[in-house]
Amino acid sequence: MVIDIITLFPEIALAPLSESIIKRARENDIARVQPHQLRDWATGKHRKTDEYLCGGGQGMLLKPEPLFAAIEELRRPESKVILLTPQGTVLKQALVRELADSNQHLILICGHYEGVDHRVITELIDLELSIGDYVLTNGALAAAILCDAIIRLLPGALGDERSSEDESFSDPQLLEAPAYTKPNEFRGLKVPDVLLSGHHAKITAWKKEQALQRTRENRPDLLP
Numbered sequence: 762m763v764i765d766i767i768t769l770f771p772e773i774a775l776a777p778l779s780e781s782i783i784k785r786a787r788e789n790d791i792a793r794v795q796p797h798q799l800r801d802w803a804t805g806k807h808r809k810t811d812e813y814l815c816g817g818g819q820g821m822l823l824k825p826e827p828l829f830a831a832i833e834e835l836r837r838p839e840s841k842v843i844l845l846t847p848q849g850t851v852l853k854q855a856l857v858r859e860l861a862d863s864n865q866h867l868i869l870i871c872g873h874y875e876g877v878d879h880r881v882i883t884e885l886i887d888l889e890l891s892i893g894d895y896v897l898t899n900g901a902l903a904a905a906i907l908c909d910a911i912i913r914l915l916p917g918a919l920g921d922e923r924s925s926e927d928e929s930f931s932d933p934q935l936l937e938a939p940a941y942t943k944p945n946e947f948r949g950l951k952v953p954d955v956l957l958s959g960h961h962a963k964i965t966a967w968k969k970e971q972a973l974q975r976t977r978e979n980r981p982d983l984l985p
Contacts, residue, residue, distance in 0.1 A: 762864060762915060763793045766904045767831045768871035769810065771796035773901040778908055786918040794908055796901075799823075802830040811874055820875035828881045832868060840866045842887045845900035845907065846876060849889030852907065854930035856890075861914035869907065871900030934983050936976045938968035 766774045774796045778787065786792050800808045804826065811821040832842055841863070850856075860867065870877065870886070882889065892903045912918055930936075941952040955967045976983055 764867045764869065764908055765835050766794065766796040766869045766871065767799055768796060768901045768904065769799050769873055770899055770901040771798055774871065774904050777905040782918060783909055783912050786912050786915065789917065791915050791917050792912045797831065799827055799831060802827040814875065822875050823873060823877040825878040825880050828870065828877060829885065832885050835868055837866050840868055842868045842870065842885055844870045844872060844877065844882060844886045844889045845903040846872045846889050847891050847896050849891040851891050851893065855933055857910045858914055861911045869904045871904050873899045934985060935972045936980055938971040939975065
């Protein structure tokens with residue numbers, strides 16, 4: 762998969778993707794992530810990328826000219842252009858998997874200031890996407906999170922392909938069950954006996970029950 766990120770802060774977008782599992786996936790050419798400096802498509806002496814809002818209002822808005830130029834240069838027939846914005850559809854694991862399975866070329870547009878000129882959205886954006894109901898200083902952080910979520914699902918990215926099948930949101934209505942490791946007892950706190958029993962059917966039933974309980978406690982909104 763190829764992911765191009767258009768941002769005023771390429772270093773911020775790339776930094777979280779340069780460690781651990783995602784770093785290895787990039788080194789193994791499972792995914793190619795290329796941040797681009799939006800100013801490279803700006804014109805004029807100062808390569809200005811922002812301007813005051815028409816009609817008044819607080820803050821600045823990303824201008825259409827450099828964004829149109831950047832997207833039009835990078836876009837291919839198979840490209841999907843995504844704008845990271847708090848006004849977008851909230852990202853869910855099902856959509857992450859859909860994007861990972863699509864094998865499309867992704868172009869991520871990182872919002873900044875008060876966002877982007879709406880003509881960019883109406884003419885060039887395929888999907889407006891939010892990573893949650895809160896506001897960040899810029900979309901480069903959101904782009905890095907989206908890249909991480911997608912790349913870890915690509916074939917070969919994880920050491921064990923089953924790792925992404927048994928975790929929170931694999932079932933959209935359940936969180937993952939509690940997990941334990943050695944030592945079997947720590948400060949008087951014991952690993953549940955069922956997990957040490959070797960009885961796979963009982964372990965599976967226990968995990969399902971615990972996942973449901975944990976979901977009730979932490980995310981009751983997920984339950985039907």
